[in-house]
Amino acid sequence: MSLTMSAPRSGALGVMPPLISMLIFVIGHGLLTTLLTVRMSAESASTFAIGMISTAYFAGLVIGSFVNAKLIIRVGHIRAYAAYASMLASVAIMYGLVVEPYTWAFLRLLGGFATGGLLVVIESWMLVSSSSENRGKVMAIYMILFYASLACGQLLLKYIDPLTLIPFALAAIAASLSVVPLSLTRVAMPEMGEPHPLSMIELIRLTPAGVLSSFMSGMVLGVIYGLLPLFFTQSGYDLDWVANLMAVVIVGGMALQYPVGRASDRYDRRLTLTALAAALAILSSIMSLMSYGAGGSNAMMALMIFLLGGVAFSIYPISLSHACDELQPEQVISANQGLLIAYSIGAMTGPLVEPAFVSMMGPKGIFTYFAVVSLALVGFLLWRRRVRTAVPLDEHQAYTLTTPNTPVMAEFDPRSDQDDSLNDEAASKEEKAA
Template sequence: MLAFVPPTVISPLLSLVVFIIGHGLLSTLLTLRLSAEGVSAGWIGLVSTSYFAGLVLGSFVNARIISRVGHIRAYAAYASLLAALALWHGLLVDPLAWSLLRLLGGFATGGLFVVIESWMLVSSSPATRGRLMALYMILLYGGLAGGQWLLRYIDPLQLSPFALVAMSASLSVIPLALTRVGMPQTETPRQLGFFTLLRLTPAGMGSSLASGLLLGALYGLLPLFFTRQGLALEQVANQMALVILGGVSLQYPLGRLSDRFDRRRILALLGAGLAVLSLAILLLSQLALPGVQAMLIFLFGGLVFSIYPISLSHACDELTPEQMISANQGMLLAYSLGSTAGPLLASQAMTKLGSSGLFGYFALCAGGLALYLVWRQKVRSAVPMAEHQSYMPVPPNTPLAADLDPRIPTESRFNPQEDQTDIAPPPTAEVKG
């Protein structure tokens, strides 16, 4: 079943799973701990924003560092830094200090994703990249969901959960440290400016920005909403896991649906659906209907996590194949700007309107996206169906994800560059798999 997975890509995937479980635990743990300490929603939003700001910096800058020192040593350095930062969160509970720690954590996390995705790139072939990307997405979101369920067995007021996160980061080094592989060149000239890309695919860029506004607030403040609704820690863990499982379950079906219609119409429907779901969740949060709310939360996750990859597919439809690398970079920047601003804006809504302000914010962002895309359909004709690229689920982590996208022409990809510190010796050795 997984015969398409090259043996050399197993190591980064194992490291991803080990790391992402702790990463998923930490992102929710921090919000719950700050809430338990009585910290305001504004400060919690700032802590979340700091992480995404660091992630933006890391995902674009760390490639140069990794090129110089090799990806195994870079991964070990980033993982060690993240382990230390996790322990510092448990030792120094202060929102201002945590904002700085999360900025550094986002930077290091961006570096880890560059290492993992570049390793996957050099270890795969054009024929296997589509399935490998799908497996990557499943492991990524599955690990995030697993991290949420760990919340059921820990006390967020103790140091022990932060120690678990540190252990996760440290142990993730082992699979990579025991494997050698070449490293791709991680720098390529950018061909399209941000505003040029905005002119070429305004619907794609706008949808990416909206995706960041929604997901940034979801990661940082949704646990706070659940705790303020009176849910126990175990229930918060279940709800957060349901959101992520909804995302991994519905992305591909919705994406394939977008292959058959104008993607702007699908994105508009996603926005309208999210607005309706947000209002329904607000209403049902006042009633004792846990089963119905769980179903709505699952659907909410499925819709919100689908916006970015469908918007990227729409951009690929409107651009030439040679422009897709630049499109990925520009749309990732738009997403990152949204995810950085989202927690701050949503926290202000919660400060002024109470916990209900979060889903009011979601409804406003999603509804605005729907109206924008309806307008775009009126001012620009749809891309002919014969010119549609096949949908691919692509995570908004680093620009290197574009090279794992099989829609990118081979000549436009990053070229493999041997790194003698990480390459296995004998070229004559035969690798069977």
Template sequence: MPRATLTALASPLLSLLVYSVGHGLLTTLLTLRMTAEDVSPTLIGMISTAYFAGLMLGSFINSKVILRVGHIRAYAAYASILCSLALLFGIFVAPESWLLLRLLGGFATGGLLVVIESWIIVSSPVAHRGRIMALYMVLFYAAMILGQMALKQLDIMALLPFVVAALACSLSVLPLVLSKVNVQHLERHEKLPLWSLMTLTPTAVFSCFISGLILSVAYGLLPFFYARIGLQIADIADMMAYLILGGMCLQYPLGRLSDRFDRRLVLVFLFSAILLVGLAFVLLHPNANSAQAAIMTLMLGGVIFAVYPISLSQACDELNPSQVVAANQGLLLCYSVGAMSGPLLAPLFIHHIGPYGIFVYFSCMSAVCLVFLIWRRLVRAPVPLQEHVAFSASLPNTPLLAELDPRADTPPQMEDDPALDYYDRR
């Protein structure tokens, strides 16, 4: 990758790294603090749902704010909001009020990520989009893991961990405000209505929806499970780090495997693995064996994080290159609906079964998707292997990340926006 490109990308990627450390810390911290305060799983799930609802809203509508005030000012505003919210979480430990705070936090996070990702898009040569996407993902996951490690050193019952999360939000502004860049906006791509997307690639749509159902619960309720089975804070942080590490390490190998076989068959494998790992947790009760729990959590992370990007690849195989960006954005919406629904459904399993109900939930959602995938393989022939597009790793963050997808036939053309350029120079 050219040095000029790396230089241009340094500011947004460094901001992403610093912010994501605090984000990873806060995500686990909130669940652990609510568990320590004996908050019901249902309310914990509602608070997780509020975050994903805010994230979806922020991801899809905050571009108007950015166009109005410029990237740097918008980022500073979102980071300031998130810094304040992190402190308010620690000052007002009232889970009912956390619903609103988490909704606002998701909205601001969506806007913040749109700023970073649009900045990266402007700085990305077409030939290096795949590598830039991979670098973005590695930094995001690595920072999330660092956030779990930082949590091990902090007392979750004190204000300090919330202050650390707030500091990360505040300090993440510095790389961007100290840089100078001419920010541009993107042309619109071909639109693809959601109903048309469901007709063209039902497997990708349903798999992304189930991915949201599972992944949101893994983020929001797994710390609750580990706390309920008696693990200490340091051990819980390690388990969440293993979950994210599994996703970071296995996503690309599993994706490359899907290039060589019918992707629907690979998705069958992934959901079968989720089902089996879920049943293994229920049957083996690995809380008595930390090494066993770590390996199973690593495996779980590896397969659940791979479902979304492989589902995107399945969609890209079945669509025209000009539809890739619109399809990615539609699939993100499907994922987001699932992510808002999962934390509301999983507590029903926990209420009737106990903490291990979360893994029964994983297994049941996977079984539903398996039935659908097997049916789809019976009624529609697979895409020929020679027509597969190369796998590209992806994160379900914002619709703008679709612009970096190297599978699009032609890149979006950039147009100078005098308003953005004026505000970002100030």
């Protein structure tokens, strides 16, 4: 999708309303993500049923990636945001009223669709309120606040009984309150163009390593979000520690992305991806041998889960950077959209596959699953390094922090601005000649 900047940007004040809305909404979203798994575990739902609920969420995101932009174009950003927030608030309340796996899977599908719509509005609004000079800074602030509020949502579980309606009501309140900052802003709404058609086959041909790495990243992160809390509860951790450890894995993902990304600028990114996948396999193998709950060390578990999050959350942005190295600047936005779809399909697949490992090996099967997925990625990347030469380091695009949220984040990517700057320069020369 593309955004037309038809109104003057209003600087920091223009960025504040969407950031505040995002903070409020994502705290509730973070609470709800882990709450659903904890509640289903308390209701003795099967691992497959919980995985199905997680899959439904990412299916909603995929559907939304094709539909939400057209809806927003039709009704405008504020009305669309209000509609999505109302849908999400209603879904949150329904979770607490009807506690049944298949009903929750349907509600989670709607929730994923609405969440994708909310994030498209927020991110496009931030885009129109920023400029090419400060867009990288805005993106970095957005990422930090996104992960911080997601972690805060996990910690709310420590103070709320998951067996009551209260946590679902709080998530609904957060979705509703997030409408207020955007509704009261005076910043002009962005004009959103029609989404560009995507060719996944062409993207796979151009950057197979980027596509598969994004898919595998989704297979891992989909399980981390949806089924890792289940492992913690099955291993004997109380609700406080489930919340703590989920917050730690997210903080780890936030903390290690930048140093890993900067290191990838200095080497073949496929080598960096291989190292990340190998590290994930090693960490997972070690964790499959550890003792948990009353028989283990909480501090050691927190350290290992921090490292696991840091490695797992770094794979997607490195995959995107690798793809950008192999593509022309004008292809970056479409590539971002395609890789996001690959990631989402992986996140749909993972929670359906992981229960097979748990059924054979018990709760620790989650780490065997991570190891198998990681080793498969290692093998593919090593093969790709043999059949295709690496992009020269002097042709690397600078690493950019990103999250696998919506296609709008591609508009923040400075790697997509290079062709625009060339066009602007050419236009300027034509004006002077005239």
